[in-house]
Amino acid sequence: MKKLVTLVLSGAMAFSLAGCGSSKKTSNANATKTNSDTSTLFINLASEPDKLDPALNTTVDGAALAVNSFVGLLTYGKDGKLKPALAKAMPTVSEDGKTYTVELKESKWSDGTELTAKDFVYSWNRAVNPKTASDYSYLFDVVARAANSTDANPVLDVTAEGDYKLVIKLNAPTPYFDQLLAFPVFMPVPQAAVEKANPNGDKPGAWAQEAGFVSNGAYKLTKWKHNESMTYEKNDNYYDAKNVSIKKLNFMLSADDTATYAAYKSGDLDFIDSVPNDELKNVLKSKELKTVDQLGTYYIGFNVNSDLFSGMTPEQATSFRKGVSDLIDRKYIVDTVGQTGQVPAGAFVPKGMHDGNGKVYKSNYFDATKTGSSNIEQAKKDFKAAGLEVKNGKDKSSFKVTKNGQAITIPYMINTNTGHQKVAECIQQDLAVAGIKVNIDTEEWNVFIQDRKDGKFTVAREGWVADYDDPINMLEIFSTKSGNNDVQLGKGNSTAAPNWKHYDELINKIYSSTDNAERAKLLHEAEKELMATYAAVPIYFYNDIYMQKSNVTGVYSTVFGNKYFMYAKKTK
């Protein structure tokens, strides 16, 4: 029997070795169909997109599909800057900053019908209509309402003057309004098709649920095998069709990064938007790996109303949170978990964001590369200021913090995800230095986001990626009425929570500010106030990675994670 087993095993090994040997011959990348077809890009972004209607999309991959199949008044160029798309030139802005006038190019929908300023008026009013139930309709809050507007049937103060001129009235000067004009929810949708597919008004996205719908971007969707693949073909009616050389985009619809990475390695894909965590270290030095800074912050949220701070004054609670922040080694997290060159965060507003007054917004509240073990003395001071007892340990590298003689335990809530788990474990180790125990509570995604919003947690993993390049988009989430104020600032009655009225006033002032220089100052003031609470403890600024074969050039990505494929070139 033993002999037999040996025979079988050696046979199996010989077979697998034979497989490895021949692989060198057959895995020649040039041999695949993908590589020989230079007019098609083979791409993976994610799994099946939920909605392709640009007004209803809410996901990053959906937005990438939207920017390749629809186009608005403005778009982003390769340099990451805004440029006119359907607009003839950048909008003319009135002196008070509240009226935008846009001259449109003559352009057509993919079915050949004319696309005029009226299409924009229709599409934008449709997006804000509650019946459409568009998640991103709030981006239109800056646009003024017309005289006949009601809550049930809102009408924007946007008028088409003739076929190719659009006049937009805003509530207040909005330094980032140009950016919104390139955002998917501001893209036009074909009225006739939308209304035909939705006669009763209860299926607003029905027109774009199968291949073949009318669009106006560089590509139109011609084939959709749900949960498997999508094929986009060049739209000859695209306003810039002459510069589009790739004829087809073929998307593999998968979120299994083992499969997508295998497809990339085998040469069946030209572009992948994610790399399995275990493979990261193998590809870090590859020229095919591209890294793009994103405007977003990975942070830790403290529920300011939690029992963790019971009996403390707001100042003491802040000092406690600051002590925790001091001990978190951000550089270690970035180097060992993030791995792709994320920047440790010493402020909430991400690096590289603009201040709405023509300058880069710069802020830094502590040296984020030097937190952790080198910060122990500062942490001790902060814990003492929080009214906690601090006892020195046997050596300088550890100490023990207690509250009323009791050891401190912090429940830390994350969603099921290897990366978040690893970050949580780093934090667990960092706080162990102070004798603080961190219990990691893992929740399923849907429950997790619900619990976070409801404030049913003590400390939770958090992240925010901006929708547009302006600090207000980062800071407004902490206003009392915001649905994203997970840390519960201004909510609840805890005596340990900071008074949040002034912050809310600041945010409102920023909304209505008419002076951009003054506005930039207010933004800094608001961030300073937020950072002073240590309720949102920044860890690092996000970046985005993707891999692209060396024979493909011209694909570019924005700081929001949108990939533009239409100006790509592919050689053999």
Add this chain to the structure above:
Amino acid sequence: MSKYILKRVILAIVSIVIVSAITFFAMNLIPGGPFNKEKAVSPQVIEELNKRYNLDKPVPQQYVLYMQNILKGDWGVSLNNGRPIWPDITSRFAVSAKLGFSAVFIATIIGVILGSIAALMRNRWPDRIIVFFTTLGTAMPSFVLATLLLLVICLQLGWIPVFDADNPNYILPIIALSVYPMAYITRLTKTSMLDALNQDYIRTAKAKGVARSKLIFVHALRNALIPVVTYLGPEIAYILTGSMVVESIFTIGGLGSAFVTSINNRDYTMIMAVTIFLAILMVVANLLTDIAYKFIDPRIDFNN
């Protein structure tokens, strides 16, 4: 027989109604909701969506409305992507059925042949090799096998592309799906074949000089197949519902992933539709299995 089938069909309908009710109330108890997003959605949008999909009504009323619609043949739309459920489920089922039937077909043919060989050549080398591979086949989780197939066949050997939008290749997922049932059927056939071969009637037949081939195929194998049929019924229903793991690794739009993603998304209409669909498949498969008994073993009497 027809009386028996009628009784079974009525029972089946009752079980489907019970399954649907339990699922409906249970899924409404799970925390979270279909319109939960990381970036908060405005209360107005949530209100509009709840109204649109009847979620603003009490749960028992929602259930009654839902079942009324089902009786009218209206499966509703997915709360997640707004697409009609019925065409989605049927197209996913078409894919899962194609893969599932092929896998079960291959597994049964090869399993019965290997099982019979193992039984007839008990304790000799073919039996040992078969036992080795069936143990491996039943022990290896499908995600390991599927990943291994992907890495070796697609990546190392380059025989089949990992992704080809125009000609998706179903060979590997069929292999991945068929290995476990094949191994299981082999073991089942072997055991029951051995059992059958030791029965008195086989000895009698042998003594009467019945040809060996007739002895094996007509007398022994036919009886040995009863446990295999018992296993096959639920296994067919199970395999037709797709496998999340295999679908995910080979990028196949089957039913398995629909179940898991619908639960993750709290896509209530989709959860209900998939559950009811699977319940129907399950009872039909069980019914067919029982009827198949009758043909294999005429001694089985439905009236008692």
